[in-house]
Amino acid sequence: MISINSHLSTMHTDIPKFLDDIVEEMWADLNPVNKVGDPIKHALISKVGNLKEKVSSQEHMKQVGGDAQARHLEYVQLLEDSTYLKHIITARPTQLNSITVTAQEILQEDDLFVMHRGKAQSRPFGKLLLKAFNYVSYRGSDHCYMRYQKLLFKEATCPYCNYGTATIIKVEKPAGASKIMMLYDIDHFYPKHAFPYLALSFYNHIPSCKICNQTLKEGKIFRTNTHIHPYQLCFDSIYRFEANHSILKSHPLEKINLVNVSSFQDQLASNLCLEDRYNCSTKLARTEDLIDILSKRLHLLDDPTCAPAEFKALIELIKAFGVVQKKERILSSPYGKYNRDIVKMFDVKNVLNIS
Numbered sequence: 001m002i003s004i005n006s007h008l009s010t011m012h013t014d015i016p017k018f019l020d021d022i023v024e025e026m027w028a029d030l031n032p033v034n035k036v037g038d039p040i041k042h043a044l045i046s047k048v049g050n051l052k053e054k055v056s057s058q059e060h061m062k063q064v065g066g067d068a069q070a071r072h073l074e075y076v077q078l079l080e081d082s083t084y085l086k087h088i089i090t091a092r093p094t095q096l097n098s099i100t101v102t103a104q105e106i107l108q109e110d111d112l113f114v115m116h117r118g119k120a121q122s123r124p125f126g127k128l129l130l131k132a133f134n135y136v137s138y139r140g141s142d143h144c145y146m147r148y149q150k151l152l153f154k155e156a157t158c159p160y161c162n163y164g165t166a167t168i169i170k171v172e173k174p175a176g177a178s179k180i181m182m183l184y185d186i187d188h189f190y191p192k193h194a195f196p197y198l199a200l201s202f203y204n205h206i207p208s209c210k211i212c213n214q215t216l217k218e219g220k221i222f223r224t225n226t227h228i229h230p231y232q233l234c235f236d237s238i239y240r241f242e243a244n245h246s247i248l249k250s251h252p253l254e255k256i257n258l259v260n261v262s263s264f265q266d267q268l269a270s271n272l273c274l275e276d277r278y279n280c281s282t283k284l285a286r287t288e289d290l291i292d293i294l295s296k297r298l299h300l301l302d303d304p305t306c307a308p309a310e311f312k313a314l315i316e317l318i319k320a321f322g323v324v325q326k327k328e329r330i331l332s333s334p335y336g337k338y339n340r341d342i343v344k345m346f347d348v349k350n351v352l353n354i355s
Contacts, residue, residue: 071107096198130192160268164208164212189206206230227266239269297314
């Protein structure tokens with residue numbers, strides 16, 4: 001519930017350069033070369049280079065028809081330009097929409113997928129693109145999990161909901177073998193059934209929990225101008241959690257509201273049912289315990305100097321509860337943003353320095 005860029009700032013100073021290096025590394029990993037510097041058979045450039053032959057075949061024309069085949073060939077010719085292909089893989093969040101617009105100027109939606117009984121089914125050309133932009137192979141590669149370790153997702157929370165976990169573990173296998181497992185999904189912000197050419201785009205990959213990705217998002221179309229993209233926008237700056245204000249007068253907790261405090265017309269929070277999920281998680285988040293701690297110490301929040309020792313103890317108590325002081329550490333703690341927002345309701349003078 002902060003931008004991934006802010007999350008990275010806990011370890012890195014020059015975030016743009018760090019991410020540029022990560023993206024360049026990914027492009028190189030997707031395109032290994034032989035001894036003379038040519039892309040090997042399994043390189044992305046080679047796979048895309050083989051598309052023209054498949055799309056030009058009589059078999060493909062029989063499957064899709066002549067008009068569709070012509071559109072597919074036109075788009076494949078665009079992908080054969082390695083400069084443009086690299087642009088697709090390395091495009092920043094602000095550039096992803098323009099890539100989809102370019103594709104949509106050439107292709108029709110049913111060139112890629114159709115909906116059947118509420119489920120997306122890839123069409124022949126969509127399947128060819130997904131095979132070339134092979135996400136399954138990438139997801140199982142060593143360089144994938146190593147990349148997310150560098151991105152500080154060895155032990156973190158889901159950037160969408162901030163309470164689903166994102167961890168990487170080493171599982172021992174028989175005969176001394178072992179396997180590294182990423183215990184979270186990588187969400188395709190622009191879903192790969194609708195945008196198969198973005199299946200390997202770095203900034204189209206968002207580490208996320210299975211509830212956000214599989215249960216609630218499913219195949220919903222997210223776009224950077226309608227949904228918070230965690231590499232582009234900061235949820236913490238757009239939304240604020242608010243409990244019923246009567247808790248400030250020792251009344252019971254009734255409801256948690258998620259309030260948009262920005263001009264960005266976001267749809268992510270509603271698509272992922274964040275307000276409902278947090279209202280159903282107040283016991284897990286121990287919200288009433290946190291409220292009790294704060295409501296009994298309102299005098300300290302009004303004037304810390306009235307009892308310096310008690311105020312110091314309050315700071316330690318808040319820290320022990322798990323409230324993170326700096327927003328850059330929100331993803332390191334389940335309910336990190338939510339707890340900070342509850343504290344801010346009581347600490348209107350910000351004497352606890354929740355930055």
